[in-house]
Amino acid sequence: MAEIKLPENKLNQLKEICKSFDNKAGELINVLHKAQELFGYLPAEVQEVVAAELNTPVAHVFGVVSFYSFFTMTPRGRFPISICLGTACYVRGAEKVSDEFKRLLNLKLGETSADGKFSLTGLRCVGACGLAPVVLVGAKVYGRIAPENVKDIIKEYEEL
Amino acid sequence: MEQIKVTIDKKTLEVPKGTTILAAAKTIGIDIPTLCYFSLGDMKIENKPGGCRICVVEVEGRRNLAPACATECTPNMMVKTNSMRVLNARRTVLELILSDHPFDCLICAKSGNCELQDMAHRFGVREIPYHGEQSKYRVDTSPSIIRDVDKCIMCRRCEMMCNTVQTVGTLSAINRGFEAVVATAFEMNLEKSSCTYCGQCVAVCPTGALTEVDHTRQVISALADPKKTVIVQTAPAVRAALGEEFGLEAGSLVTGKMVAALRELGFDYIFDTDFAADLTIMEEGTELLSRLNKHLAGDKEVKLPILTSCCPAWVNFFEHNFPELKDIPSTARSPQQMFGAIAKTFYAEKLGISRENMVVVSIMPCLAKKYECQRDEFKTDGNPDVDFAISTRELANFIKQANIDFNALPDEDFDNPLGVSSGAAVIFGTTGGVIEAAVRTAYEIQTGKSLEKVDFDELRGMEGIREATIDVDGFPMRIGIAHGLGNARKLLEDVRDGKSQFHAIEIMACPGGCIGGGGQPLHHGDSSILMARQKAIYCEDAGKTIRKSHENPYIKELYEKFLGKPMSEKAHHLLHTHYFDKRTKITIE
Numbered sequence: 001m002a003e004i005k006l007p008e009n010k011l012n013q014l015k016e017i018c019k020s021f022d023n024k025a026g027e028l029i030n031v032l033h034k035a036q037e038l039f040g041y042l043p044a045e046v047q048e049v050v051a052a053e054l055n056t057p058v059a060h061v062f063g064v065v066s067f068y069s070f071f072t073m074t075p076r077g078r079f080p081i082s083i084c085l086g087t088a089c090y091v092r093g094a095e096k097v098s099d100e101f102k103r104l105l106n107l108k109l110g111e112t113s114a115d116g117k118f119s120l121t122g123l124r125c126v127g128a129c130g131l132a133p134v135v136l137v138g139a140k141v142y143g144r145i146a147p148e149n150v151k152d153i154i155k156e157y158e159e160l
Numbered sequence: 161m162e163q164i165k166v167t168i169d170k171k172t173l174e175v176p177k178g179t180t181i182l183a184a185a186k187t188i189g190i191d192i193p194t195l196c197y198f199s200l201g202d203m204k205i206e207n208k209p210g211g212c213r214i215c216v217v218e219v220e221g222r223r224n225l226a227p228a229c230a231t232e233c234t235p236n237m238m239v240k241t242n243s244m245r246v247l248n249a250r251r252t253v254l255e256l257i258l259s260d261h262p263f264d265c266l267i268c269a270k271s272g273n274c275e276l277q278d279m280a281h282r283f284g285v286r287e288i289p290y291h292g293e294q295s296k297y298r299v300d301t302s303p304s305i306i307r308d309v310d311k312c313i314m315c316r317r318c319e320m321m322c323n324t325v326q327t328v329g330t331l332s333a334i335n336r337g338f339e340a341v342v343a344t345a346f347e348m349n350l351e352k353s354s355c356t357y358c359g360q361c362v363a364v365c366p367t368g369a370l371t372e373v374d375h376t377r378q379v380i381s382a383l384a385d386p387k388k389t390v391i392v393q394t395a396p397a398v399r400a401a402l403g404e405e406f407g408l409e410a411g412s413l414v415t416g417k418m419v420a421a422l423r424e425l426g427f428d429y430i431f432d433t434d435f436a437a438d439l440t441i442m443e444e445g446t447e448l449l450s451r452l453n454k455h456l457a458g459d460k461e462v463k464l465p466i467l468t469s470c471c472p473a474w475v476n477f478f479e480h481n482f483p484e485l486k487d488i489p490s491t492a493r494s495p496q497q498m499f500g501a502i503a504k505t506f507y508a509e510k511l512g513i514s515r516e517n518m519v520v521v522s523i524m525p526c527l528a529k530k531y532e533c534q535r536d537e538f539k540t541d542g543n544p545d546v547d548f549a550i551s552t553r554e555l556a557n558f559i560k561q562a563n564i565d566f567n568a569l570p571d572e573d574f575d576n577p578l579g580v581s582s583g584a585a586v587i588f589g590t591t592g593g594v595i596e597a598a599v600r601t602a603y604e605i606q607t608g609k610s611l612e613k614v615d616f617d618e619l620r621g622m623e624g625i626r627e628a629t630i631d632v633d634g635f636p637m638r639i640g641i642a643h644g645l646g647n648a649r650k651l652l653e654d655v656r657d658g659k660s661q662f663h664a665i666e667i668m669a670c671p672g673g674c675i676g677g678g679g680q681p682l683h684h685g686d687s688s689i690l691m692a693r694q695k696a697i698y699c700e701d702a703g704k705t706i707r708k709s710h711e712n713p714y715i716k717e718l719y720e721k722f723l724g725k726p727m728s729e730k731a732h733h734l735l736h737t738h739y740f741d742k743r744t745k746i747t748i749e
């Protein structure tokens with residue numbers, strides 16, 4: 001028999017989210033969006049609860065989570081680094097920037113460092129095309145980034 | 161219905177509006193290849209994702225090729241199913257699928273019965289021009305089923321079976337693009353999931369991605385061990401399907417040949433699960449009457465309807481999905497387990513051997529039986545009542561391995577005493593049969609009268625949910641029947657919500673009942689095969705001298721000499737069980 005454990009307040013908040021969508025299985029994607037806002041990621045436990053609340057199989061919930069790259073099952077780092085891979089950023093060299101982050105942090109997109117400090121994700125257009133290529137660390141925006149700048153950005157957070 | 165005219169490969173025909181190109185072509189003998197498409201027409205089961213594109217055809221006036229399985233005919237449509245363009249496109253589709261498929265055909269469990277292999281054969285594929293990366297997933301082995309996801313071609317038939325038909329929801333398409341496969345939540349082991357082991361996913365998978373755990377080798381080593389007495393029991397549905405594996409027409413009854421083959425293979429005693437089915441009726445029927453009579457006497461506590469409990473996949477289903485109802489099903493064990501319990505006590509004593517030196521093998525149409533015989537409740541000091549359950553398919557392979565010419569075998573009889581059974585027991589193999597068998601006995605015990613007609617046609621059929629009222633000497637006994645777990649769920653929800661009007665409900669997990677079990681010869685979507693098997697089962701019943709379980713002389717003797725009465729303490733201990741709450745628990749940290 002599987003057993004799922006979650007802290008009480010989080011569990012209640014999660015149930016509230018489901019309720020705000022009338023516990024409708026058709027609202028699964030919206031529920032998952034809110035749940036990911038709450039937890040930062042979507043661990044198996046959260047998916048189990050969502051499945052139970054919306055009365056839908058957990059395999060289906062996982063099917064949706066694994067399909068959309070926006071959803072993640074790994075917790076984000078303390079300093080989540082997001083690289084815009086939208087068209088404008090891409091043509092101005094975002095891929096090289098992304099490669100440099102991957103190389104220096106030894107992470108793939110979607111991964112979090114072992115010490116939980118950094119996580120790396122790719123984003124679709126963030127709407128700051130004038131600043132392309134754009135990198136976000138948490139809420140802070142870095143514009144017109146070249147691969148050479150990557151080292152310095154990481155350094156800013158390394159000591160924190 | 162409005163008829164429309166279409167022309168397929170220069171042949172003009174009329175079809176009802178709404179007919180697909182695939183179905184229209186079939187009526188004039190054109191067999192368009194399919195992979196993802198699957199249907200069991202008579203049971204209203206269909207998978208039509210239009211995903212694999214192996215069935216493409218050319219439609220005049222359309223730029224792109226159209227999937228025949230998912231395109232409806234339109235008036236005066238001109239279709240070409242075998243133009244150069246079509247054949248090239250199909251070949252490319254097939255080569256792309258094969259480029260991401262393992263090449264271990266020689267040792268794959270599905271070899272010889274694989275639709276992908278057949279397709280490669282049909283197209284005469286001799287090389288794969290695309291050499292891409294191959295996906296790598298781990299192999300997941302459970303007590304009944306093996307998932308080898310690398311062999312998945314994403315037809316999604318299993319997903320349809322597990323979700324739409326069975327409403328279990330263990331399997332789902334996960335990931336996207338190249339990585340996409342059908343898997344469990346979080347890719348957990350089936351054993352950890354809510355899987356019921358019904359095996360319906362295995363029954364429809366075109367490739368070796370889903371197969372049963374093969375226990376034939378263990379059976380062979382037991383047979384080779386001089387210290388062991390090896391006893392075999394055969395479930396009712398096996399005799400109505402085994403012949404298909406040897407080229408016989410669907411619906412051929414091969415009871416006698418099956419017995420002869422088992423004797424030839426070296427089993428010491430050839431017994432019949434049907435004997436235990438008669439025993440089940442004695443226990444379950446008595447339980448039904450006792451609950452019913454309490455209810456009639458005004459007892460408000462008594463739980464009704466009673467639900468049959470012979471189907472282990474069904475038991476798994478309610479343990480996971482309706483644990484709050486776990487005291488509603490009959491406590492009677494399944495015939496497989498009753499047989500094992502009697503064999504390893506009564507019969508072992510009779511032979512003067514220990515249970516450890518007795519090996520009980522069952523031949524089952526079912527994959528859930530593999531799991532069932534491994535449940536802890538059915539063991540004594542770690543020794544299981546039933547050691548191995550092998551499927552109809554495994555038995556067929558075993559017979560072929562042993563170079564037995566099955567079709568040339570003479571008809572032989574089961575051994576006494578555990579091989580004697582009534583017609584009521586045989587019909588356990590089809591939907592409606594268990595409850596009909598129970599009614600035959602319950603009626604006579606309750607009324608003290610003898611039935612004029614033992615056939616209850618109102619309980620027979622293939623509709624997913626059926627109901628009938630049987631007149632038991634003035635008392636209208638209301639009976640519900642469901643096969644397929646999705647149908648069972650509907651009846652169960654009514655029971656849970658207090659809306660059910662039935663006194664007794666029969667449930668079988670597989671569409672058609674055991675004749676359509678996950679361990680039967682593959683039907684490849686031909687529902688007429690299931691119909692033929694059902695007919696064969698009723699035919700075997702009609703040919704029996706004894707038609708009612710309580711008239712089986714060896715059953716009477718077993719009660720006199722060993723068990724006492726139905727529901728006696730000894731019977732309780734050996735023939736009844738209890739159920740567990742297996743729902744995922746959400747607790748606070």
Ligand code: SF4
Pocket residue numbers: 311312313314315316317318319342361364365366367369370
């Ligand atoms: S596991 Fe088999 S039935 Fe299921 S999608 Fe894959 S190939 Fe199809």
Ligand code: SF4
Pocket residue numbers: 305318321322326328329330331354355356357358359360361362
């Ligand atoms: S055995 Fe039945 S319940 Fe289990 S995954 Fe297959 S279809 Fe679903």
Ligand code: FES
Pocket residue numbers: 193194195196197209210211212213214215216227228229230
């Ligand atoms: S069989 Fe028609 S698309 Fe797969």
